[in-house]
Amino acid sequence: MRVAILSSEAVPFAKTGGLADVAGALPKALSENGEDAMLLLPLFEQIDRKYLREEIIDNLDVDWRGRSYRARVFYSDATGAPSFLIDAPEYFARNSIYGFRDDHERFAFFCRAALALFKRLGAPPDIVHLNDWPGGFAAAEIRSRRNFDSYYARTRTLFSIHNLAYQGAFNASDLWILGFGDDVRDAFMMDGTASALKAGLMTSDALSTVSRRYAFEIQTPEFGHGLEWILRARRDRLVGITNGVDYDVWNPATDPHLPAHYDINNMDGKRECKRALLREFWLPEDLDRPIIANISRLTAQKGYDLIKEAGGAILETGAFFVALGSGASEYEDFLQAMRDHAPRQVGIYKGFNEPLAHRIEAGADIFLMPSLFEPCGLNQMYSTRYGTVPVVRATGGLDDTVQDFDRVSQTGNGFKFEHYTALAMLDKIYEALYCYAEPDLWRTIQLNGMRVDNSWRAAAQKYIELYRRVAQM
């Protein structure tokens, strides 16, 4: 099967969140399974040119806004699968991936250029796998072209929802400028504005999301962001496939970012990682005190309101608190205040720092992830692999991948609470800390987590089965 995956971010090229981890790992896993998979991505300014192997096309003519726009295409195999990066400096030579007024135009262009590239490369893809709102334009366009362009007659689209909260909204009067006509206009329209996400949900042949529980949740008003009615109507075309973890990148036995290595048979290296982490944050080298950590985009989604509310109580436990993140100033200021209040107990790093994320996963004891909603979540899976015990809220992928520890049966790889309240979260933090105080028990929880196999092998197999079904639609 010929599969083309379009993404706005992918490791190692460009990343803001979990989508990049998925888009980097899935094509490789598919290729390893013998599928003909390729990745398409915009060539953002921030992408390290060392990943590019060669310029393969210097004259990709894209039909754009009434004229022909000439883009270039670079080839890379840095993910382990063929990747094509579309170079259009006007749109992508900027200092970040998202956040511009013309984002809708930028990603609409990316989609149109991707379609032009398919034709240049030869045979049409069987499956075009689109991810989040930037892919919505391609879903609509392929649906529309199927009516008159035989090249797309057998191509089917799969639209994956990594986060329903980002909708790619824009002024509806731009639709015709971007080349979308009456046949797909309704698919875009939502409350008087256009939404690229809605177009993706309406016009793709099949839908998937990144955990089973999130697939159910988004059919409800609480999690549906106003789109639950579409997801309910199309639920026979919606499946949940939990993301895998790229263990080539996230493996404490080989991780190049760590000061020491360890595995299930010998955990000594984890203690060294903890020592180094405390040093890195200028914290006292008290190795018996637990470190509670968090790495995330600082948004309400990640449960930072609970952490804010419970900050004082967390410090009263005596544990260290270490956080890495950037985002809303409200939460950045809170972290700064917490650190100023207890500089010998709190370590913070404001910004995006991938190597540090690895060192925190290895050096911490407890990973706190009290998300309000969480389509899949990756850090809880990185944590279990690194022997760091997750404390999570039972939502989305967190609920699917973390099992609450049970003292009697000694089963479970973490701690999880239901209600989105600071008290419910604190209860679980206390329970985790009580277990931490019993080293043998703690080791059991750590090993329960380290033994779980969340590799891409199983997830890729599920995507392949799904692609086969979608190709028949």
Ligand code: ADP
């Ligand atoms: P989301 O996609 O909603 O941000 P996920 O848990 O699925 O959440 O994935 C987040 C990914 O981004 C993880 O790989 C995490 O380590 C990484 N990440 C988030 N914030 C930062 C940061 N400030 N520095 C480094 N990595 C980060």
